Amino acid sequence: MLSSTIRLLMRSASLMRPMITVRPLSIKPTLMNLNEKRKLLINEIPRRWSHVHYTYPMIESRVMLLLRLFDKIDPNSLKLDSRFVQDLGLDSLDIVEITAAVEDEFWTEIPEVDSDHFTTPRNIIQYLCDKYDVYEHIEPISAGKEYLKEAKEAADRAHH
Amino acid sequence: MSLTTRLPQTLKQVRPVLSTDHAEAKRRVLNLYKIWLRQIPYLRVDYIKNNWTETHLRNVIKENFMRNKDVTDLRVIDLLIVRGQMDFVETAEIWRQQHNTALMDSKKDSYKKKSTSFLGRFYEGH
Numbered sequence: 001m002l003s004s005t006i007r008l009l010m011r012s013a014s015l016m017r018p019m020i021t022v023r024p025l026s027i028k029p030t031l032m033n034l035n036e037k038r039k040l041l042i043n044e045i046p047r048r049w050s051h052v053h054y055t056y057p058m059i060e061s062r063v064m065l066l067l068r069l070f071d072k073i074d075p076n077s078l079k080l081d082s083r084f085v086q087d088l089g090l091d092s093l094d095i096v097e098i099t100a101a102v103e104d105e106f107w108t109e110i111p112e113v114d115s116d117h118f119t120t121p122r123n124i125i126q127y128l129c130d131k132y133d134v135y136e137h138i139e140p141i142s143a144g145k146e147y148l149k150e151a152k153e154a155a156d157r158a159h160h
Numbered sequence: 161m162s163l164t165t166r167l168p169q170t171l172k173q174v175r176p177v178l179s180t181d182h183a184e185a186k187r188r189v190l191n192l193y194k195i196w197l198r199q200i201p202y203l204r205v206d207y208i209k210n211n212w213t214e215t216h217l218r219n220v221i222k223e224n225f226m227r228n229k230d231v232t233d234l235r236v237i238d239l240l241i242v243r244g245q246m247d248f249v250e251t252a253e254i255w256r257q258q259h260n261t262a263l264m265d266s267k268k269d270s271y272k273k274k275s276t277s278f279l280g281r282f283y284e285g286h
């Protein structure tokens with residue numbers, strides 16, 4: 001009797017858990033110029049819902065936002081295909097910092113074998129898409145329409 | 161005939177400390193850098209009296225890595241990596257006192273780039 005009530009309680013507790021949870025912003029202040037950039041860009045951070053799969057625009061906008069917030073990158077000269085070392089003037093240590101930031105952002109661990117090949121923003125996006133089985137032109141049903149619109153807008157803004 | 165040509169082949173190849181080639185050494189260096197980066201939030205808590213900001217710590221760590229950017233000898237790089245790891249353990253375990261974190265404050269280049277000109281080398285004694 002007792003065990004069944006406990007089980008029931010536990011089940012109800014799991015039901016009580018809200019379906020939709022807003023993920024806390026994981027972009028750490030380590031990589032931000034807190035004073036100005038954050039004020040401008042904080043509204044552009046797409047939220048991730050627990051039941052929504054990653055989409056291409058979502059990944060793209062988040063990676064691009066992360067890169068724009070990075071101290072040593074000039075957000076105006078940042079394009080999808082600009083090379084970190086040659087075009088943006090970063091060195092290998094900066095790329096390590098970027099990798100760490102991406103790891104923080106997507107809550108994963110990126111092995112060094114893969115992070116060695118991060119030479120452009122597109123590489124990073126492509127890597128993450130491959131990791132999460134995201135294809136550019138396929139939109140998962142679980143992603144709500146409003147969300148998709150939002151993410152697309154953010155991606156457009158990332159492209160200027 | 162210079163010295164290097166006269167030396168037997170066996171003397172030229174020295175047993176490596178850790179890494180066998182530059183790619184491996186670079187990997188180790190970047191690994192160490194990442195470890196340091198990841199430790200920053202904890203450093204701030206552990207050494208709270210030093211009142212470091214994250215930006216400052218990042219700059220200092222990078223500076224400390226860039227100090228040895230001109231080192232090309234593999235064995236020296238390995239030695240520096242090991243030293244960096246020991247430094248890391250000391251810092252992470254709070255074996256350092258707050259006044260003893262010279263690592264975080266020093267700004268000197270420990271390794272000077274060798275000059276290529278004849279006179280420059282002459283002045284250095286080579």
